[in-house]
Amino acid sequence: MRGARALRWSFLSLVVAGPAFAGNFEFAPAPQNDLNRVYRIERATGEVGACQFQLKEGGVGITICFPAGEGAGPQTPGEYGLMPSRHEKEGGIFRVNLRTGEMSICYVFDDKTVCTPQAK
Template sequence: MRPFGTAALIFAAMALGGFSGHALAASYDFVPAPQTDLNRIYRIDRITGEVSSCQYGLQEGTIGVTLCFSAGEGAGPQAPGEYGLVASRHEREGGVFRVNYRTGQMSICYVFDERVVCTPQTTPSPATSSAAAPVSTPSVSPGTGASPQRP
């Protein structure tokens, strides 16, 4: 009887759950900026939440250059989690949302002064959520010509 080879042992360990799916998963996700006339791509480290960005740039006498922007204020590593990027559907938005799928926290990241910056991560509280509190429209007296304003 021949002993099992290394490959067979690795396969058996994987079949028994010895390796998690995260060990085989990609470390980064990439999302384009929603702005339709901007060729910028954002990159996020799925574990640390660190965000960076690159885009194409023209340079005379060449085919062009890749301009990259490293993590600046708020865009560096966060508490370990399960992070991703979500682009809005706003066609003139140059930034993206950084989301933590485990905690529900979100922040907005964008390029500013040649660095990627992100707002502090936050989770809307139930009291301030638009789903929890209906928005009332201010009343307008007839004949004033005024239009309702959002509070």
């Protein structure tokens, strides 16, 4: 009986702790239907980056990544997510603060991922 109870508690602690093991990042594609870009956000800090595929002449393609630039770096700690618009020609994506409702738009500019100031 003691072994079964310990096993039950071990299982329960794994189930309860499960969400704590969730990843720190969220990924979403750019809404533009002819752009192979994926955005990444760090959920706690709101830092945004992007990567895309680029074909190399005569060989295998490469992954090009655009690090956080102006406005895309860490923000006030919170709970952030990505929200693509439904505009098929839009290369940017919305960064949303799920706690405050603030939003900004992030996009690639001059080999960096940049974001507008957050607003409500």
